[in-house]
Amino acid sequence: MTLLSILVFSPSLLTGILIVHLLWPAGGWKVFWVKLFLGLGLGLGQASLLDFVYMLLFSSENGFLFVQLALSAGLLTAALVRARKDFPLALPRIQPSRLQIILMAGVILPAVLSALTAVNVWAREPHGAWDAWMMYNRAARFIYRDQAGWLGSFSRQMDPIFHADYPLQLGMDVAWAWQAVGQETQRVPIVLSGLFMLGCAGLLGASLNLVQGPGQASIALILLLGSALIGNEGASQRADLPLAYFFLGTAVSICLYVRSKERGLLILAGFMAGLAAWTKNEGSLFVLISLPALFIAFFRQQPWRVLGWYVLGLAFPLIVVLGFKGLLAPPSDVLSSGLNRSIQQVLDLSRHLTILRSFGADVFTFGGWGIGILPILLVYALIFKLAPAPDLRPAHVAIGLALSLQALGYYGIYLITPYDLQWHIDFSLSRLVSQLYVPFLFFFFTVVTDVERALAVK
Numbered sequence: 452m453t454l455l456s457i458l459v460f461s462p463s464l465l466t467g468i469l470i471v472h473l474l475w476p477a478g479g480w481k482v483f484w485v486k487l488f489l490g491l492g493l494g495l496g497q498a499s500l501l502d503f504v505y506m507l508l509f510s511s512e513n514g515f516l517f518v519q520l521a522l523s524a525g526l527l528t529a530a531l532v533r534a535r536k537d538f539p540l541a542l543p544r545i546q547p548s549r550l551q552i553i554l555m556a557g558v559i560l561p562a563v564l565s566a567l568t569a570v571n572v573w574a575r576e577p578h579g580a581w582d583a584w585m586m587y588n589r590a591a592r593f594i595y596r597d598q599a600g601w602l603g604s605f606s607r608q609m610d611p612i613f614h615a616d617y618p619l620q621l622g623m624d625v626a627w628a629w630q631a632v633g634q635e636t637q638r639v640p641i642v643l644s645g646l647f648m649l650g651c652a653g654l655l656g657a658s659l660n661l662v663q664g665p666g667q668a669s670i671a672l673i674l675l676l677g678s679a680l681i682g683n684e685g686a687s688q689r690a691d692l693p694l695a696y697f698f699l700g701t702a703v704s705i706c707l708y709v710r711s712k713e714r715g716l717l718i719l720a721g722f723m724a725g726l727a728a729w730t731k732n733e734g735s736l737f738v739l740i741s742l743p744a745l746f747i748a749f750f751r752q753q754p755w756r757v758l759g760w761y762v763l764g765l766a767f768p769l770i771v772v773l774g775f776k777g778l779l780a781p782p783s784d785v786l787s788s789g790l791n792r793s794i795q796q797v798l799d800l801s802r803h804l805t806i807l808r809s810f811g812a813d814v815f816t817f818g819g820w821g822i823g824i825l826p827i828l829l830v831y832a833l834i835f836k837l838a839p840a841p842d843l844r845p846a847h848v849a850i851g852l853a854l855s856l857q858a859l860g861y862y863g864i865y866l867i868t869p870y871d872l873q874w875h876i877d878f879s880l881s882r883l884v885s886q887l888y889v890p891f892l893f894f895f896f897t898v899v900t901d902v903e904r905a906l907a908v909k
Contacts, residue, residue: 456638459631460495460624460646462519467494469526473533474715475707481661488653489703489719491646492696496726499623500771506623510598516631547665550903554669561676562652568682569648577637579644579688586614587690588640590622595629607781616780618772620730621690640688648685651696651889652676658703659896662710662843666903667896674827675892678818680885690731691882695889697727698737702853702890705745706846706897717757718764725768732783733861733886735776738769740856741849748849785868793867802872806865809876817884824888828895835905839898850894854887 468490475486498519505515547555578584593604605615621643628639655675659668675681685692704720707713724741727734742758749757788796796802818824839847861883868875 452632452636453638453642455632456628456636456642459516459628459639460498460642462516462523463494463498464491464646465494466519466523466526467491467497469523469530470494470497471719472530473526474718475711475713476533476715477711477713481657484657485654485661485703485707488650488657489700491650491653492693492700492726493719493722495624495643495646496620496697496722496729496768498627499620500726500729500768502623502627503619503771503775505627506594506598506601510601513598513630515627548903550906551665551669554666554673554902558656558669558672558676561673565676565682568679569645569686572683572686573641576687577641579640582690583640583688585612586617587621587688588625589613590615590617590619591625591629591640592635594622594626595635598630602779605779605781609781611781611784614784616732616776616783617690618729618731618734618775620693620726621688641686644686644688644692647693647696648681651685651692651699652681654696654699654703655889655893658699658706658893662706662897663901664903667899667901670902671892671896674818674824675889678824678888680888684882684885689882691886694727694731694734695886697723697730697734698857698886698890699893701727701737701741702846702850702893705849706843706893709843709846714760717760721761721764721766722768723764724761725765725772728772729768732785733857733883735772736860737853737857738765740860741853744849744852744856747852748845752845785864788867788869792869796868797866802866805872806862806876809873809880810862813880813884817881817888832895832899835900835902837898838900843897847894847898850890854891854894857887 468487470493471486471490475482501518501522502515505512505518579588590604594601597603607615609615621640624643625640628643629635632639652672652675656668656672659671680692680695700723701720704716704723708716708720724734724738728738741761745758745761746754814823815825816823865872865876
């Protein structure tokens with residue numbers, strides 16, 4: 452059943468990789484790995500979006516797998532026709548330095564430990580953490596068990612604890628995969644969480660290897676895999692790591708656009724941002740703040756054209772999200788305080804102090820190492836110095852501004868939350884930090900001096 456649960460996603464994964472390749476036709480092995488890991492999450496995202504539309508139109512049918520097979524076959528044909536006889540990949544001639552070999556070898560231990568941790572989490576909690584079985588897997592079960600009446604699972608009469616307003620990226624993927632394999636097996640959401648774990652680590656390493664080099668990529672992977680984010684949080688089957696993946700995919704696509712000026716990468720960036728909104732409510736905030744961030748970053752480089760291609764990629768997932776939120780989902784409980792109470796809470800100085808103390812404590816201890824990863828990065832930056840490439844400046848402005856505004860958005864949500872403030876912080880802050888951690892690692896290691904160049908290693 453595990454193998455079948457993996458195979459059922461393969462047409463979607465192939466579809467995602469082919470979409471990336473068709474929009475970004477560059478060749479080379481370094482590019483190939485970025486396409487592979489960027490396409491992995493895009494494939495899972497497009498399948499979830501299309502299944503939502505499919506269920507609206509054909510809720511009594513059970514043939515979505517054939518839709519994915521047909522789509523992957525059509526895109527593969529298009530890619531082969533465009534490629535003709537030219538195969539874009541050539542065997543690489545790799546001559547890594549001694550430092551590169553040491554750093555790449557250093558990734559092995561945290562990768563193995565992270566994988567073993569994930570297996571332990573899956574064995575101990577096969578249904579996932581509380582959020583997973585109460586919200587995401589619960590939504591999938593409602594859809595799978597009652598296909599004809601699946602829209603009833605978003606009733607406004609449901610208890611807010613079920614969060615029927617949460618977007619359906621994970622729920623739809625799990626539901627259609629259960630329909631395809633013919634039974635409600637917990638292997639499907641486990642495989643899905645594993646794919647996002649692989650995609651997150653793979654995309655971070657592959658993109659930094661392309662933009663900076665294997666040294667920076669290896670250090671970033673050590674910091675990612677050595678934290679509790681992949682092994683624990685990723686295996687929990689919650690939506691925070693998939694959301695971090697889509698944040699990362701947006702950042703990587705913007706950075707690669709600045710390097711290559713391939714407008715297809717802006718379309719990919721917009722689509723990734725839209726998938727973030729389809730994954731968690733925090734993703735909708737990311738969509739909103741990404742627009743002014745891009746406008747400011749590309750202010751001197753025809754910002755409206757940049758935004759036009761970005762919005763083109765954003766359009767389909769955003770239409771689905773707005774349709775779901777406007778027509779099906781109940782209102783979010785987080786925004787239920789009312790205007791007068793929200794204003795009172797914003798003006799309450801004690802709330803600001805509580806949030807700031809909690810933010811500081813969580814950010815500076817994040818990672819599960821006793822000492823936080825942020826202090827380690829600060830020391831690293833002091834030693835090797837910041838040296839952002841001038842040609843990547845628009846990408847750095849866009850990514851840095853987007854991550855900063857996203858963090859401010861989280862701060863604002865805590866200010867107006869209808870729940871007990873300290874409880875809400877204790878329950879969610881570490882996961883909010885984890886959402887920003889992966890794209891921040893990419894941002895950090897594109898602005899700090901490359902370790903190989905800093906040590907003058909040939």
